[in-house]
Amino acid sequence: MRNTKRAVVFAGDYAYIRQIETAMKxxxxxxSHLKIYLLNQDIPQEWFSQIRIYLQEMGGDxxxxxLIGSQFQMNWSNKLPHINHMTFAxxxxxxxxxxDKVLYLDSDLIVTGDLTDLFELDLGENYLAAARSCFGAGVGFNAGVLLINNKKWGSETIRQKLIDLTEKEHENVEEGDQSIL
Known part of the structure; x- marks a missing residue:
């Protein structure tokens, strides 16, 4: 049995709660033994209380x-109507x-197996690990599943670099934050 909880992040808003629930389930x-972070602006505390009980039974949290106030003001328009502002979360x-390491998962996916091997991947000095994108503009990766070197992101202020680049390029990118990343 694992003693350490593995960090997983989802992002979404209350309008997307059924997809979030399905992905989490x-x-x-x-x-098991997951510490799930849900980046959101409007999901009620009552929902968290109910889901937290279920996760704690499995050794998770x-x-x-x-994301409120000036910390998360999205004024980045996008040419792709399927991209919600929460994707930038x-x-x-x-x-x-x-x-130090966190797995980001899009809220509209289904996990079909044990992710232990993914969590144990050695990121070395890389900022993240991702799957190469099969579709879209140019060569890139799919930002829906990212194993992030969170220690490196924090120490190298990646958040601010991403925000600055998005402010500068948001009207010129084909795939929103995925292009920026």
Whole structure:
């Protein structure tokens, strides 16, 4: 049995709560001892209280990370209508997550197996690990599943660099934050 909890981050808003719940349930079906951070602006505390009980029975925990005020003002328009402003929330992971390594998962995916091998991947000096994108503009990676070197992101102020680049380029990128990352 594992003693350390593995950090996982989701981001979304209350309008997307069913997708978030489905993704979390699929994750917990195949994995335990998780510390799940949910970056959000409007999900009620009552929802967190209910889900937290379920996770604690599995040796896990759920952290409500509210992105409010000047910390998270999104004025980045995007040419792709399917991109919600909450997708940019992943920039703020180092502000909330204390673990050195964190797995970011999009809220609209289904986990179909044990992710232990992914969590144990050695990131070395890399900022993150991701799967190469099969679709989209140019060569890149899919930002829906990211194993992030959170220690490096924090020490090298990656959040601010991402914000600065997004402010400068948000009207010129094809795939929102995925292009920026």
């Amino acid at each position: 699929s994750l917990c079906r195949h994995n 759920l952290i409500d990370c509210k 992943r920039y703020f992971i180092p502000d909330f997550v204390t673990e």
